[in-house]
Amino acid sequence: MSDQKLQVIPLGGLGEFGMNILALEYGGEILVIDSGMMFPDDELLGVDLVMPDLTFLKENRQKLRALVLTHGHEDHIGAVPYFLSEFDVPVYGTAFTLALVERRLEEHDLGRRPELRTVKPRQVVELGPFRVEFIHVTHSIVSAVALAVTTPLGAVIHTGDFKVDPTPTDNELFDLHTLADYGKRGVLLLLSDSTNADRPGYTESERAVRPRFEEIFSRAEGRILVSCFSSSIHRIEEVLEVAREFRRKVAIIGRSMITATEIAHGLGLLEIPDQILIRPQDVAGTPAKELAVLISGTQGEPMSSLSRVSVDSHRHVTVERGDLVALSSRIIPGNEKGIFRMLDHLERRGADVVYGPMNPPLHVSGHGSMEELRLVLNLVRPRYFIPIHGEYRQLAKHARLAEHLRHVGLKQTFVLESGETLELDREGARKGGRVTVGRVFIDSGSVDDVVGEMVIRDRRHLSEDGIVLPVIAINRHTGRVEQVPEIVSRGFSVGEDGAEFLQGARQVVAQTLESSSPEEKTDWGVMKERVRSDLKRYITKQTSRRPLIVPVILEV
Numbered sequence: 001m002s003d004q005k006l007q008v009i010p011l012g013g014l015g016e017f018g019m020n021i022l023a024l025e026y027g028g029e030i031l032v033i034d035s036g037m038m039f040p041d042d043e044l045l046g047v048d049l050v051m052p053d054l055t056f057l058k059e060n061r062q063k064l065r066a067l068v069l070t071h072g073h074e075d076h077i078g079a080v081p082y083f084l085s086e087f088d089v090p091v092y093g094t095a096f097t098l099a100l101v102e103r104r105l106e107e108h109d110l111g112r113r114p115e116l117r118t119v120k121p122r123q124v125v126e127l128g129p130f131r132v133e134f135i136h137v138t139h140s141i142v143s144a145v146a147l148a149v150t151t152p153l154g155a156v157i158h159t160g161d162f163k164v165d166p167t168p169t170d171n172e173l174f175d176l177h178t179l180a181d182y183g184k185r186g187v188l189l190l191l192s193d194s195t196n197a198d199r200p201g202y203t204e205s206e207r208a209v210r211p212r213f214e215e216i217f218s219r220a221e222g223r224i225l226v227s228c229f230s231s232s233i234h235r236i237e238e239v240l241e242v243a244r245e246f247r248r249k250v251a252i253i254g255r256s257m258i259t260a261t262e263i264a265h266g267l268g269l270l271e272i273p274d275q276i277l278i279r280p281q282d283v284a285g286t287p288a289k290e291l292a293v294l295i296s297g298t299q300g301e302p303m304s305s306l307s308r309v310s311v312d313s314h315r316h317v318t319v320e321r322g323d324l325v326a327l328s329s330r331i332i333p334g335n336e337k338g339i340f341r342m343l344d345h346l347e348r349r350g351a352d353v354v355y356g357p358m359n360p361p362l363h364v365s366g367h368g369s370m371e372e373l374r375l376v377l378n379l380v381r382p383r384y385f386i387p388i389h390g391e392y393r394q395l396a397k398h399a400r401l402a403e404h405l406r407h408v409g410l411k412q413t414f415v416l417e418s419g420e421t422l423e424l425d426r427e428g429a430r431k432g433g434r435v436t437v438g439r440v441f442i443d444s445g446s447v448d449d450v451v452g453e454m455v456i457r458d459r460r461h462l463s464e465d466g467i468v469l470p471v472i473a474i475n476r477h478t479g480r481v482e483q484v485p486e487i488v489s490r491g492f493s494v495g496e497d498g499a500e501f502l503q504g505a506r507q508v509v510a511q512t513l514e515s516s517s518p519e520e521k522t523d524w525g526v527m528k529e530r531v532r533s534d535l536k537r538y539i540t541k542q543t544s545r546r547p548l549i550v551p552v553i554l555e556v
């Protein structure tokens with residue numbers, strides 16, 4: 001036992017969807033678990049990526065010991081390059097997870113070789129006061145692990161993402177034994193995946209999709225296109241096997257899918273039947289009835305392979321009447337528009353598009369439902385419990401599922417949101433102080449292109465109310481205004497009274513300029529701000545709209 005405190009510091013993923021990252025601090029050392037990103041929704045115009053705010057870790061830089069990864073999904077590893085551009089610490093994960101990280105790192109120049117350390121399930125790593133054991137779990141990606149982190153105060157179990165798949169396609173069973181061992185010896189704190197805490201019963205096994213694929217392959221007359229998440233190696237393996245059964249060749253299309261299958265095959269995690277694969281350029285020459293295509297782009301991303309096929313602009317693959325397209329994935333909320341547009345195009349080309357819930361299923365979730373969550377709670381029997389990985393209602397539901405454990409040693413459940421901390425010591429556990437959390441917006445996939453909240457606000461203005469540019473010509477030498485100010489606008493229509501409105505706007509700018517002192521006129525920052533605020537007042541009054549106003553001063 002120890003006098004020190006253990007602090008649990010969720011920096012993302014609690015009370016929000018995606019961007020999972022959590023820190024454990026003990027004795028002046030910090031262990032970080034996962035470093036994921038969040039996919040931007042429509043609200044964040046034009047932003048490509050959303051990363052967690054790492055301010056807390058930056059302020060505690062010298063304490064940082066290591067980053068430990070549970071599995072290779074984007075919401076767990078997507079921010080690793082961003083993390084490593086700030087912190088030079090070793091990264092631990094299974095071979096498949098680290099291979100995906102390495103692929104991501106190829107697009108970023110860290111200026112040094114990152115320290116990636118491969119671990120296997122049941123392996124133990126000592127990291128300062130933390131003794132970390134990796135425990136195999138079943139999930140929709142291969143090589144996922146839970147973590148048992150033993151500290152001087154007791155054991156902390158972090159499940160990562162999981163479902164309890166009784167018949168995993170790779171026959172790698174969930175290591176419930178090891179989890180139960182920890183439970184028997186006593187677990188201080190459990191952190192467990194809450195994604196499906198609002199779904200009764202059990203999540204179906206990955207194998208449950210097999211009958212659906214067999215049905216699809218037996219009825220399809222033309223080509224078969226199957227799209228799934230590129231990291232769904234289990235799913236890809238099922239499709240390859242069914243294709244072999246029905247004597248169809250398979251082409252893998254899309255960079256992310258080719259990468260993931262290459263990595264998994266290279267690590268012995270994906271079996272590819274002999275001679276089944278054909279090259280993308282051989283798709284055109286293969287008879288429709290003998291061809292299946294595994295293709296990326298389940299979410300209707302405009303540049304993805306399937307989207308391009310849907311508008312007939314893919315280099316190698318086309319879709320015609322009689323072909324069948326199966327979407328073996330869920331529709332991530334926020335992506336409906338793009339996905340449905342793509343499906344409409346595919347139907348218009350005559351394809352039979354199969355998607356959505358059905359029985360037998362075409363897609364199954366990777367996260368455990370209520371009964372699986374209960375099973376893990378019962379095996380681990382923690383003294384304290386924090387539901388993680390979910391929006392608030394899912395965390396709250398998961399907390400309720402643990403209520404019965406009060407009779408067998410559960411002292412308290414804490415429903416925390418990102419930034420709220422928990423501290424544990426010999427006396428017990430209680431909520432601690434808040435730390436800085438938030439979202440960092442990044443354009444074009446480069447960690448250098450951080451976009452501020454300001455820019456997002458500007459873009460929102462632009463999309464809703466357009467832009468107005470007052471253009472002012474000032475004489476560089478005399479400081480005099482040389483011409484009547486011009487007003488240029490885009491996406492901001494002024495209606496029938498346009499000419500009158502513009503005339504008024506010009507006058508407002510001219511008045512602002514006239515009423516400014518010579519000193520103000522030489523300070524262009526001040527001038528721009530004055531023009532902007534006067535013009536804003538005028539436009540709001542005349543039109544009750546709020547376009548983005550960007551004064552432009554030309555030196556003449």
Ligand SMILES: [Zn+2]
Nearest residue numbers: 071073139161
């Ligand atoms: Zn996952």
Ligand SMILES: [Zn+2]
Nearest residue numbers: 073075076161
């Ligand atoms: Zn996840």
